[in-house]
Amino acid sequence: MKRFIFTLSATLFLLLELSAQDLAVPSTQRSLVVKHTATWCPICGGQPWDVQKYFVESLSDKAVVLAAHISPSSRLYSATAVELLNNFPSVIYQPEFFHNVVKVTGSNNAIRDTVTARVNRVSEFNPAMQTALQVTYNPTTDTLKVRTNTRFFRTTEGMYHLSILLLEREVTEQQAARSSNEKHRNVLRESLGGNAYGTLLAGGSIPEDAEFERDIAVKWNNRYDLNNIEIVVALWRRTGTRFEFENANATAEIQAEQVSSVPATDILGNRFRVVPTATSGNAQIWLDLPQASNSAELIIFDQLGRAVRTIFTGNLPAGEQFFPLQRSSAEAPGMYFVRFRSGNMVATRRLIFY
Numbered sequence: 001m002k003r004f005i006f007t008l009s010a011t012l013f014l015l016l017e018l019s020a021q022d023l024a025v026p027s028t029q030r031s032l033v034v035k036h037t038a039t040w041c042p043i044c045g046g047q048p049w050d051v052q053k054y055f056v057e058s059l060s061d062k063a064v065v066l067a068a069h070i071s072p073s074s075r076l077y078s079a080t081a082v083e084l085l086n087n088f089p090s091v092i093y094q095p096e097f098f099h100n101v102v103k104v105t106g107s108n109n110a111i112r113d114t115v116t117a118r119v120n121r122v123s124e125f126n127p128a129m130q131t132a133l134q135v136t137y138n139p140t141t142d143t144l145k146v147r148t149n150t151r152f153f154r155t156t157e158g159m160y161h162l163s164i165l166l167l168e169r170e171v172t173e174q175q176a177a178r179s180s181n182e183k184h185r186n187v188l189r190e191s192l193g194g195n196a197y198g199t200l201l202a203g204g205s206i207p208e209d210a211e212f213e214r215d216i217a218v219k220w221n222n223r224y225d226l227n228n229i230e231i232v233v234a235l236w237r238r239t240g241t242r243f244e245f246e247n248a249n250a251t252a253e254i255q256a257e258q259v260s261s262v263p264a265t266d267i268l269g270n271r272f273r274v275v276p277t278a279t280s281g282n283a284q285i286w287l288d289l290p291q292a293s294n295s296a297e298l299i300i301f302d303q304l305g306r307a308v309r310t311i312f313t314g315n316l317p318a319g320e321q322f323f324p325l326q327r328s329s330a331e332a333p334g335m336y337f338v339r340f341r342s343g344n345m346v347a348t349r350r351l352i353f354y
Contacts, residue, residue: 023132023133023134023147023148023149023213024132024149025130025131025132025149025150025151025211026130026132026249027126027127027130027153028123028127028130028249029122029123029124029125029126029127029130029247030062030063030064030122030123030247030248030249031059031062031063031064031099031100031118031119031122031123031248032063032064032066032098032099032100032101032234032245032248033055033059033063033064033065033066033097033098033099033115033119034065034066034067034068034084034085034088034097034098034101035048035051035052035055035065035066035067035068035095035096035097035098036068036070036085036091036094036095036096036097036098037052037067037068037069037074037094037095038069038070038071038073038074038094039069039074039075039076039173039174039175039176039184040071040073040074040075040176041071041074041094041095041176042176042177043094043095043177044094044095044175044176044177045175045176045177045178045182046177047108048095048097048108049175049178050108051097051108051111051112052065052067052185053185054112055112055115055116056185056186058116059115059116059119062119062120062122062123063119063123063248064232064234064248064249064250065185065186066165066167066186066187066188066232067184067185067186067187067188068081068084068085068188069081069187069188070082070085070091071094075173075174076171076173076184076187078187078188078189078190079190080165080188080189080190080191080195080196081188081196083191083195083196083197084188084196084197087101087196087197087242087243088101088103089101089102089103090103091103097111097115099114099115099118099119100118100122100245101243101244101245104118126153127153127247128152128153128154128156128246128247129150129151129152129153129156129160129235129246129247130150130151130153130235130247130249131148131149131150131151131162131233131235131247131248131249132148132149132150132151132249133146133147133148133149133231133233133249133250133251134146134147134148134251134255135147135231135251135253135254135255136254136255136256136257136305137220137226137254137255137256137257137304137305138256138257138305139256139301139305139337139339139348140337140339140346140347140348141346142219142220142221142339142341142346143217143218143219143220143257144192144217144218144220144226144254145215145216145217145257146164146192146193146215146216146217146231146233147213147215148162148164148213148214148215148233149211149212149213150162150201150202150211150212150213150214150235151209151210151211152202152206152207152208152209152210152211153208153209154208155205155206155207155208156205156206157204157205157206158203158206158237158238158239159200159202159203159204159237159238159239160200160201160202160203160206160235160236160237160238160246161194161197161198161199161200161201161235161236161237161238161243162193162198162199162201162212162214162233162234162235162236163191163193163194163195163196163197163198163233163234163236164191164192164193164198164216164231164232164233165188165190165191165192165196165231165232165233165234166188166189166190166191166192166224166229166230166231166232167186167187167188167189167229167230167231167232167250168186168187168189168224168228168229168230169185169186169228169229169230169252170183170184170185170228171183171184171187172184186230189224192216192218192231193214193216197236197238197243198234198236200238201214201235222307226254226304226305226306227254227306229252229254230250230251230252231250231251231252232248232249232250233248233249233250234247234248235247235248254304254305255304256303256304256305257305268287268340268345268347271287271288271289271290272286272287272288272340272347272349273285273286273349274286274325274338274349274350274351277349277350277351277352278351278352278353278354279327279351279352279353279354280327280353280354281326281327282324282325282326282327283325283327283351284322284323284324284325285298285311285322285323285324285325285338286320286321286322286323287316287320287321287322287323287340288319288320288321289316289317289318289319289321290318291318292315292316292317292318293315293316293342293343293345294315294342294343295313295314295315295342295343296312296313296314296315296316296340296341296342297310297312297313297339297340297341297342298310298311298312298313298323298338298339298340299311299338299339299341300331300336300337300338300339300351301336301337301339302334302336302337303334303335303336303337308328308330308331308336309328309331311323311325311338316342325338325351327353331353332353333353333354334352334353335350335351335352336350336351336352336353337349337350337351338350338351
């Protein structure tokens with residue numbers, strides 16, 4: 001078995017050929033269920049709202065279920081949603097439901113029953129291809145990494161794209177005909193690589209059991225709560241300018257990437273310390289900055305890369321800086337990371353509360 005490795009970071013695109021790695025690909029066939037909706041749409045807040053809720057709660061083990069807001073006046077508008085639905089045939093007006101890019105029509109009850117039956121039927125198919133994924137966050141570099149491995153279970157012809165999409169699992173926002181504080185589920189926000197249909201993964205004649213690994217890394221910049229996102233991978237077959245859905249997978253599990261206490265690229269070195277490094281109560285952060293820092297920040301992260309507490313944000317002069325650190329009652333025993341960042345200057349130190 002051969003595996004082809006793609007690494008995508010900013011404008012870097014590297015193709016290597018390596019032996020098989022350890023990201024096992026499941027032999028599952030999942031559907032894609034999309035609701036075309038808008039926050040200002042009163043009909044969307046009626047029965048279609050309950051239908052979407054049913055899909056999220058009942059079909060998520062067999063399908064990727066998402067809400068696409070393409071109206072510019074919707075408060076949850078997404079340019080990626082526009083790109084996605086531009087490929088769907090017969091997109092007219094919200095609310096609409098699609099199963100694997102095909103519109104499902106009828107009464108709300110009929111749509112619910114039809115989509116459910118199709119998802120259940122498709123889940124019994126043997127997939128032609130599927131993708132495994134692993135998502136990690138590195139608080140030292142503030143980087144979210146998505147590692148994927150796609151396997152073709154049988155010989156295949158065609159041009160295949162892999163897209164990596166980000167959903168917010170719950171977003172509190174208004175919904176016409178409901179309230180100003182409704183919890184919208186599985187909202188499509190953005191693509192993490194290329195557009196909504198990603199980039200070319202494989203093309204031509206693809207042999208049975210061929211595997212393609214693609215990694216992508218993005219600067220996170222606190223764009224969304226890491227505890228409230230789901231990363232979706234979708235496989236598409238491109239024919240001309242159209243894309244046919246093949247399979248999908250998703251995860252809401254964000255793992256912590258292992259980091260050292262002083263990274264090799266850490267230019268602050270011993271100018272940045274947390275004393276003591278293990279404490280049951282108080283500690284002190286010491287910085288000796290070689291130059292003034294604008295828009296500096298000190299943030300504590302837990303082992304899953306979740307921001308626990310902001311210690312400081314603002315401008316700092318050159319020279320020594322001291323920040324008292326008193327343990328919060330919300331900070332359970334365990335390992336934490338104190339990250340200093342100012343522009344391209346990033347450094348992280350370990351802190352253990354016991």
